[in-house]
Amino acid sequence: MKKLFAVLGDPIGHSMSPSMHNDLLSLYQIDAHYHPFKVSKEELHTAVSGLKAIGISGFNVTVPHKSSIIPFLDEIDPLALSIGAVNTVVNENGKLIGYNTDGYGFLKGLHAYIISLSDKKVLVIGAGGAARAIYFTMAKMKPQVIDIANRTIDKAVDLIEACPFDTSSKALSLEEAGEQLAEYDIVIQTTMIGMKPNISEMPISLKYLKPQSLVCDIIYNPLETQFLREAKQKGATIQNGIDMFVYQGALAFEKWTGIFPDVKRMRENVLKLLEA
Incomplete structure (x- = not known):
């Protein structure tokens, strides 16, 4: 059958x-x-x-x-x-x-760029369902730091407090995250900001982005969001949502x-x- x-x-x-x-x-x-x-x-x-x-x-x-x-x-x-x-x-x-399988799917895709997370400082932008799956799954891998930036800080705090795994995390506003961006090795954009048709929008400023960082965006339509395009221009390695x-x-x-x-x-x- x-x-x-x-x-x-x-x-x-x-x-x-x-x-x-x-x-x-x-x-x-x-x-x-x-x-x-x-x-x-x-x-x-x-x-x-x-x-x-x-x-x-x-x-x-x-x-x-x-x-x-x-x-x-x-x-x-x-x-x-x-x-x-x-x-x-x-x-x-x-x-x-x-x-x-969303969180593990993200980590599987990350393996082509990052071998170990243990010495990495990570910033997750957003506190919705995709951020939750990625954050919880990544927290099991115990990166050095994994912070959450969100438009509503209370949601970022709730996400951190709900995580069942011990990890070093703090909640940030989007403005704070932009100002502290040079601290992070990996930046993960999990919101729908920048998806078609609003392709010119960005969640945070990349002014202080570290050139050797890895910048990920879970959006894949367009394949290269404005967020990824600017990150690439600043010398970062980029990964879309495919x-x-x-x-x-x-x-x-x-x-x-x-x-x-x-x-x-x-x-x-x-x-x-x-x-x-």
Whole structure:
């Protein structure tokens, strides 16, 4: 019987996951199909129950359901529970188990640039869901410092206090972060500032950016945000959001199939979709 995988979200028409995963299923000759389902908040419980009833093998979860799906699953991985969000669900013998591969996906992409975080000072810009996944997962790796800058400092404080791992962190305003930017080896932009159509916007000033730093932006449309463009002009190494997107998908695929897929092929697939 053909296996079914899926992604649940609203909206969902823009998702590149079906193309990426169906290509992998074909590549590894797995008799399965990956399908996008538009599911409203009101229909989420019904949708999850229906997918479980038909024996779905696994599915991804995207906006706006990453947190609200948690009560409808049988088990939650401890890291996903601490993050408070699920992006990958695996059906294990009839039990739907939720995981979060966003943070590990980001770290996997980071490995091409950084071998160890133990001596690094990190700044995370933003305190939303993506920042939470990256911050909690990175905190497990114990960097020297990992600070949070956000428009609302209270949210940054809440994020730091909620982290289950011991780490050296402080909350900063965006203005403070800009003034102290020379202190950081890695700067990670996790907000939607700079995404199309508002491509000229930036979350903080890069006036004091250290030239040898690594600057990451989880946005991948455009491929090079104004934030990354200015960082590159100042001599920094830059990374856009494609690596995080590809690796979080690769980790989900591995959980479903036991196969860690060809990430180079996945990246090329995503680039073609963005170009189109």
